[in-house]
Amino acid sequence: MILVATMWKIKQSLMNHFPSDPRKGQIGSIELNLWLAQMSGVSVMRLRQNSSDIKIFIFLYTALITILVTFVYTACEFYDLALNWYDLNILTQNSCISLTHLAGLAKIINALYKLKDIQKVLEKLKYGLRTYAISKEQRQTFLDGELENKLLLTVYVAIVATTGLLGMFVLFLNPVKMAGKTFPYRAVVPSWVPFPLQLLYMSLSVLVFAMQIVAIDYLNINLLNQLRYQLNILNLAFDKLSFEEEQEKSRASDSPIFGKHSRRLNAIIEHHCLLKEVCQDIESIFSVSILLQFFTSLIIFAMTGFQATVQSDASNEAILIYFYCGCICCELFLYCCFGNAVTEQSKTLPIRSFNSSWYDYDGRYRKSLLVFLTNAQQPFVFTAGSFMDLSLPSFLGILSKSYSYIALLRQLYGR
Template sequence: MHNTSCLRLCLTIMTVTGVWLPTALKSSHLRHIYYIFAFMYHLLFVLPIIFMEFAVFYQVLGNIEQMVDTSLLLVTHIAQCVKVCVMWYKQDEIHSLLMTLDSPTFTREDSNKKQILKDVIQTTYTVSKVFISLVVVTGIFWGIYPMLKPTLCLPIQYPNIPPEYKIFPIVYLYQIVNITLMGIAIASIDFLVGALMAILSAQMDILSYELSLVGKINNKDDNANTDIRQDYLIIISCVKFHENIIKFVKDLEKIFGFPVFFQFLTSAIIICETAFRITDSTETTELITMMFYFMCVNTELLMYCYYGDLLKRKSERVVEMAYCCNWENADVRMQRALLLLMQRAQRTLVLRAGNMFELSMMTFSAILRTSYSYFTVLNERRKLKG
């Protein structure tokens, strides 16, 4: 099982939605055909929707309720454009990260270490299926609720086409397909980052496990020199392994730092507007749709923050495991190598968005508090106007 096998669903979706060039096409002439496909896909399916949303938003300026309705998807799709641009601009670097993750540096033959990775990979893959399914259900509900209104309208109410026009069903279907495809494309990119952090946290568990083996592998050997040599080799291997993890985290932050930063900035607005729509909804289907959308947005944000927080806690555990190993019976050379590892591990491994926001549960809580503050302001303005 490859470390990146948990990414197969999101990579497939990104390939279909014109975001990800498959590895098999990277050195093939067919890659030019895929470039054309990706360009045409975004030209025909992504940009028109964003243009419609901008047009509607311009028309309803000054009306709080209608501005919230329109900007809800608009802000989401702008964040998507930022992520897609970064994915294409950093495509080679991301390919390199995935290849590194499947290289011998981050794979292990030991059964216990393989089991640690296997458990994380299977759990992460299950999370991807649940998250994508949630987005698809949200897209379906988004297509259903306009049909249940007293007056049938488009999910994105632009252009203003009466239901009796023959082109109306085509535009209706076009918008629903677009909303769903754009939603799963966004979810796939978000999951890619979250899954990479989850795998890195598993690597930290493996590092802690390797440190726990110091002084235990050859403790029945009559040759003490063999024991010392084996322990020294383990610690040197751990030092190199730790440095490789640190480098991977820095590369990951360098690639995705800005889009995650932009996502955090927009998440407070999106959560606020979704909550506003929920409290303003009078129709059951619309309320359910907004509840599903609210869950999607929070899951998206939680994925970044939870896995970032998990990686942080796993990195803090490395110092503890290094201290708890049998270093007191080691020679000076081994103790120095272990001290080097502990000194570096004392600097907690943290991913930051734009060098400002730390990916942690504290940041998640801060964004929710900010969203509630925005919601309170919007709600007060609605009451004053009412």
């Protein structure tokens, strides 16, 4: 009962503070996502409406976080990596978190560089909602998806934040053993910085950087989900068309149906073309950064798996490694799961359109439907740098290859 009550409160809070309204093109999950990005120090001011005073404060805040956390702390980690490259145990400990931060830094830079393109994608999605989500069922489908999106982001943040806070607890519990010497706090902070400040800087940097990565990752996943919802809205448009045709039949109208249904089909085709543009835009914005994420995830899985085998099962370090590996697995799974979901959703379009009693319509309608069927035959596919699809088989393939690398590292370590 307590869990149900808590989830209800979270649901109501998300709906009240970040409302969604398809009639206005308002996407609350995107607003929540961008708010998280700003709170963690990623400057996405172009994508949010703020007053001039708030913009100045956000600019100074994000600049400070970006310099101290995103760049300086990453440099401290790589300096430690350069000092200890010869020790396999230390190398794998450092590489786990350093590669994560390197991939995160690349994704943040990519998102900031292509912020204008992301803004155009959001404008297209909002236009699609305002223009084509016209029925009650279509709007409810979008609102249900928005609730799913917000709750999923909340759970993702909770998982990563729990891991970061657990790391902070272990760090302050064993500061001498952990600070700069053990995963995930292997970094060389200047010695002139007081030790308590070093502890605070390390713990906050790892936690804040994790939130930045979550915000950027989920922005991509959120856009995939928005595309999936609008594909479902397209399917519902064909259902509505079939329902209206059945109503026409019940009125004993035996003549071919002209006019209104052809305009509805033209609107569906326009919507589909808009979504194809959105798909291509998302692919061009995030494809390369996702490839880097997949490559580093393969190495990180191998490194963390190796660390889990060499650490004592009861040690704090081993517990942190298990939590961290779970976060990386969750990150990669979300990409592959929702990329796969968009592809599968797009494959349903030709089936739903062909089942729409097209044989009862006039020749103009049938020609337009043929154009749609031709375009819809090609599913929406997202890739990691055109190297592999975002799909569940790709996720399983990365896990399989990681296991092979773990075995290799174990052999090297045992010599």
